[in-house]
Amino acid sequence: MAQEEIKKVKKLLSYSNLTAKSHASTYRANVVICSTDNGEQCQKAQWHTGLLIFQDTNQNKQVDSNEKIILYEKTKLKYGTLDWRGTLSSPHITFMAKHDGLPIGSNGSFFYCSFHNLSNKRIVLSKMGHIRIEDSKNC
Numbered sequence: 179m180a181q182e183e184i185k186k187v188k189k190l191l192s193y194s195n196l197t198a199k200s201h202a203s204t205y206r207a208n209v210v211i212c213s214t215d216n217g218e219q220c221q222k223a224q225w226h227t228g229l230l231i232f233q234d235t236n237q238n239k240q241v242d243s244n245e246k247i248i249l250y251e252k253t254k255l256k257y258g259t260l261d262w263r264g265t266l267s268s269p270h271i272t273f274m275a276k277h278d279g280l281p282i283g284s285n286g287s288f289f290y291c292s293f294h295n296l297s298n299k300r301i302v303l304s305k306m307g308h309i310r311i312e313d314s315k316n317c
Contacts, residue, residue, distance in 0.1 A: 180257035180294045180310045187260060187290050189211050190229075190251060191301050192297045198231050198271070199307045201248055203279030209248065212270035213262070217250035225260040225288070228252045239270055258292040259317075264303075271303065280307050291317035 191296055194211055202209040212220035215227040230243050231249040241247065248292065264271065264286030271284040281303060288301040300314035 180296055183255060183257045184290060184292070184296065184299060187255070187258075188301065188311055189289075190198070191288055193253065194249065195303060195307065195309050197249055198273045199279045199281070201231075201233070201279075202212070202273035202275055205233070206275045208237055208241055208275050209273045209279075210234045210270050210271075211258065215277070217247075217252075223261070223292070224257075225262055226253060226255040227270065228254075243253070246258060248284060252293060256297075257294060258290050258296075261289050261291070263287055263289065273307065276301060280305070289314060289317055 184193045200213050210313060211229060211230060211231050213224040214221055214230040215224045217230060220230060229251050233246045234247050264284055271281055273279050273281050285305045286305050290299040292298055298314045298317050300312050302310040
């Protein structure tokens with residue numbers, strides 16, 4: 179079950195990245211990925227509970243009533259934790275319309291840390307919006 183959770187997290191983060199990048203580029207809109215525990219607003223350090231992708235019209239990094247939620251996904255992790263460590267200590271990722279949907283200034287890494295004796299994972303988001311997955315000793 180713990181190994182399946184790691185696979186699920188890797189697929190979810192890859193899919194979420196692709197969805198946000200594609201939406202920002204196609205609709206020429208800023209798109210934010212943030213953690214959430216309720217699917218309605220961003221909350222810091224809740225990646226283990228869920229993630230939210232939304233169109234951020236006014237660039238305040240919060241979901242407002244006139245802004246479209248693109249995706250809400252419950253993570254509900256049981257066998258590990260998930261944390262985002264990005265540039266400028268930002269708790270979210272922004273894909274910018276003016277940069278063709280790239281996460282300029284929002285690159286960093288997700289860290290999945292297993293509660294069991296499995297290898298920890300680092301899911302790296304590059305400046306070009308590409309995902310790379312590697313084993314990690316840091317948690």
